[in-house]
Amino acid sequence: MLVGESGSGKTTALRLLAGLLEPAEGRIELDGLTYFDSSRNLSVVPHKRPIGYVAQDYALFPHLNVLENVAFGLRALRMPAPLRRASELLERFGITDLAERRPAQLSGGQQQRVALARALAIEPRLLLLDEPLAALDLSTRRVVRAELIRLLAELPCVTIYVTHSPAEALLFGERVTVLEKGRVSQSGARDDLLRHPRSSYVAEFLGLNLYRGVVGSRTDDGLVRVSVEGGELFLAEDAPIGEEIHVVVDPREVVLSTERPQGSARNVFVGPIEEIAPEPPLGERVRVSVGSRPALIAEVTRAAASAMALAPGRMAYASFKATGARAYR
Amino acid sequence: MKRLVFVLLLLASPAFARDETTIFAAASLSGAFKEMGKKYRFNFAGSQQLAAQLEQGAPADVFASADEQWMSYAREHGLIAGEPRVFARNRLVVITPKSNPGRVDRIADLARPGVKVLIGVENVPIGRYARQVLTKHSSDFARRVLGNVVSQEENVKAIVTKIALGEADAGFVYVSDATPAVRRMPIPDEVNVIAAYPIAVVKNAPHAEAAQAFVNFLLSREGQAILVKHGFLPAENSRP
Amino acid sequence: MIRAAAVGAGVLLLLLLGIPIASLILRVPAASLATRMADPAIQEALRLSLVTTLISTLLIVLIGTPVAYVLATRDFPGKRVVETLIDLPMVLPPTVAGLALLLAFGRMGIAGKILGFGLPFTTLAVIVAQVFMAAPFFIAPARAGFAALDRRLLDAAATLRASEGYAFARVVLPLTLPSLTAGAAMACARALGEFGATITFAGNLPGVTQTMPLAVYVAFQSDLEAAIVLSVLLMILSFGLLLGLRAATGRMGPASSLAAPIAR
Numbered sequence: 001m002l003v004g005e006s007g008s009g010k011t012t013a014l015r016l017l018a019g020l021l022e023p024a025e026g027r028i029e030l031d032g033l034t035y036f037d038s039s040r041n042l043s044v045v046p047h048k049r050p051i052g053y054v055a056q057d058y059a060l061f062p063h064l065n066v067l068e069n070v071a072f073g074l075r076a077l078r079m080p081a082p083l084r085r086a087s088e089l090l091e092r093f094g095i096t097d098l099a100e101r102r103p104a105q106l107s108g109g110q111q112q113r114v115a116l117a118r119a120l121a122i123e124p125r126l127l128l129l130d131e132p133l134a135a136l137d138l139s140t141r142r143v144v145r146a147e148l149i150r151l152l153a154e155l156p157c158v159t160i161y162v163t164h165s166p167a168e169a170l171l172f173g174e175r176v177t178v179l180e181k182g183r184v185s186q187s188g189a190r191d192d193l194l195r196h197p198r199s200s201y202v203a204e205f206l207g208l209n210l211y212r213g214v215v216g217s218r219t220d221d222g223l224v225r226v227s228v229e230g231g232e233l234f235l236a237e238d239a240p241i242g243e244e245i246h247v248v249v250d251p252r253e254v255v256l257s258t259e260r261p262q263g264s265a266r267n268v269f270v271g272p273i274e275e276i277a278p279e280p281p282l283g284e285r286v287r288v289s290v291g292s293r294p295a296l297i298a299e300v301t302r303a304a305a306s307a308m309a310l311a312p313g314r315m316a317y318a319s320f321k322a323t324g325a326r327a328y329r
Numbered sequence: 330m331k332r333l334v335f336v337l338l339l340l341a342s343p344a345f346a347r348d349e350t351t352i353f354a355a356a357s358l359s360g361a362f363k364e365m366g367k368k369y370r371f372n373f374a375g376s377q378q379l380a381a382q383l384e385q386g387a388p389a390d391v392f393a394s395a396d397e398q399w400m401s402y403a404r405e406h407g408l409i410a411g412e413p414r415v416f417a418r419n420r421l422v423v424i425t426p427k428s429n430p431g432r433v434d435r436i437a438d439l440a441r442p443g444v445k446v447l448i449g450v451e452n453v454p455i456g457r458y459a460r461q462v463l464t465k466h467s468s469d470f471a472r473r474v475l476g477n478v479v480s481q482e483e484n485v486k487a488i489v490t491k492i493a494l495g496e497a498d499a500g501f502v503y504v505s506d507a508t509p510a511v512r513r514m515p516i517p518d519e520v521n522v523i524a525a526y527p528i529a530v531v532k533n534a535p536h537a538e539a540a541q542a543f544v545n546f547l548l549s550r551e552g553q554a555i556l557v558k559h560g561f562l563p564a565e566n567s568r569p
Numbered sequence: 570m571i572r573a574a575a576v577g578a579g580v581l582l583l584l585l586l587g588i589p590i591a592s593l594i595l596r597v598p599a600a601s602l603a604t605r606m607a608d609p610a611i612q613e614a615l616r617l618s619l620v621t622t623l624i625s626t627l628l629i630v631l632i633g634t635p636v637a638y639v640l641a642t643r644d645f646p647g648k649r650v651v652e653t654l655i656d657l658p659m660v661l662p663p664t665v666a667g668l669a670l671l672l673a674f675g676r677m678g679i680a681g682k683i684l685g686f687g688l689p690f691t692t693l694a695v696i697v698a699q700v701f702m703a704a705p706f707f708i709a710p711a712r713a714g715f716a717a718l719d720r721r722l723l724d725a726a727a728t729l730r731a732s733e734g735y736a737f738a739r740v741v742l743p744l745t746l747p748s749l750t751a752g753a754a755m756a757c758a759r760a761l762g763e764f765g766a767t768i769t770f771a772g773n774l775p776g777v778t779q780t781m782p783l784a785v786y787v788a789f790q791s792d793l794e795a796a797i798v799l800s801v802l803l804m805i806l807s808f809g810l811l812l813g814l815r816a817a818t819g820r821m822g823p824a825s826s827l828a829a830p831i832a833r
Contacts, residue, residue: 020724046727053728059721063743072739073729122730377790430676445690450773452791479690480772481779483786487769495677496689 002162003169004179010162014128019046052124058115060103067099073122089117109140127159166205209249215239230293234266236322253324254298265319290318350539353379355395356484361559375484383408390540393528396454400527413527416547418562419503424511431498440473447500450481459501465520505560605798613776614784625699626757633708641715659705663765670770694771699760707756714748754814
């Protein structure tokens, strides 16, 4: 899974792999074979790479019917019985009755199936899917999503699935790579992403408070100082001085109050409330963004929020215990 | 709206606003006629083309043809007023490129296979005259030379230009057309023809008086001198 | 109000085009049409025009298609100059073009001297003149057609193992056929009617270089009836060629089926 915001470079990455775009510098290797190497001036043309590509808008050939579209790659490779193989694929995707139709006569979901069938017809070693669900309306999306999960699990090839939705990434993917502004900010197993987000993009999606900081000295009572942007956190973890770490604080661990708290929490911050957003599904809980330094997001019950008369602009204290934060590298 | 009409009229006016005397003359006369005076408007073309234009009603005051045939045509179709007068004569000459790539030194060389000859189209005066010259030699000679023709030109100036550019080996033109850019090969008098140029005032000419004045000037000593200067032969029995 | 003006303009244009053509047809002496057709001179001009125009159009399409494709899809230094050069014959007066051809390919011309022989006065020269004047009429619409093609379809073709040549034949050509046909038709018509450059560069000799337009011009001066017959023949010829071209590609073109409605 390749996930990132728009403009982060996801489509570019796919185009580079496909050979539709050439990097200024670098190396592309698949299955042990090198398809691009700037140091050796090596570049394999797209039509010689064993890849399959399904573009965001499907790019079906308007002058060919569905069957011919699917058979296109087979014919280009001069494989025998292209139409028979194509029909088999149509059957597998359950779109045999669409064989004679032209792309303009198909719905979004149907077009996607044809595009997939077409790309898979040539049995690629690597399948590139560019936001396959983005062009579909919500109801179709749900149906197609389920189908895709099943299909991708069966495929013998490696699939790179590009999406801007972290939800999709977490749903589909075994390995997730996060792209931020053209760079890889995190790459690993899905669970690792969930537990140890290293990019603000993912943290935001997961609704977690994420900080990057450097470990400082210990306090007198054995807590560790961590300097992050805007302030200092106190953690109960053990970490060597000078190490760069990520600190994640679940919003549910954050306590809000209108007066400076007197309790055991060692991390206390104050700032104006920036936003109060109800949490789905019922809005029984709300997320409060506090513009403290550093900024914090707290999750409290709606009742509690109204009891304290919390409103944007009001100053509030946000605090959490040293043990309420998790740190990792 | 009025402005638009005014502009349109202005654009169309060159055809009407000019109050100059219009002279339709054969192409070979262009050099000489232009010296006759700046107050005239000239239309130079093949005589056959001019006759056709007159027939279709083109406005003109004077018609000067390169041969009698087209003047007769004009007369038969009631296009001229009064009798035509011959105001100049011309002879034919063979011209070759300066480098003479076809090695044409005598008229007989024109019949040599491979020589590229230019001649006027049959119905253009220069074309007719040239064919007359060939037939005067012998009909067999005419046949062989015509077999060497690579192009039939619509007017004599085109022949001069193509020879000057060196594209063909020889061409038949009027003596008056042989510019310094080409080499002349004289045609023996026995087989040469004398082209007579008749001139007439056009019927219902808008400027009949000026037209007649032009004709008179051509026949005067001054006019004849200009014509001779441009290589023409004077009219026989011309007025002194 | 706008509608009335548009209709008025349309009628005016139809009259401007229609009346001269109608006058031509109405003046044809019906009886002599058949006898004129049998005239070997006319048949020669007809045959020459047909042969040269077809060859010219073929050459224009063969050479022009890759040129138009490159112009539409690639950038290179001096591209503007090349484009202007290719468009030039469209605005050049034909006689000027003829002179230029003469200076280039004449016996004494720049290229003529290198080649060792001159083109003028040959049928080849007729074809050269036609190709020179008519090529831009094909290249311009062909180029627009190629440029309008969705580049993403070519990307898709590449990912489906299609080499550039295969993609050109199976994706580009079928989708740009309407533009290419329209361009070919225009170039064909232009070549058929070519006069100025032909008479200046190739010359005027029946059977060799005297195409229909030249024959009409020559006939006009001596035999008006013949001129009218030739003109009408030329018109019928042009009409027939254009219709034939449209019909031939209309059957192959995908345009009609692309208009099928989206089933939602």
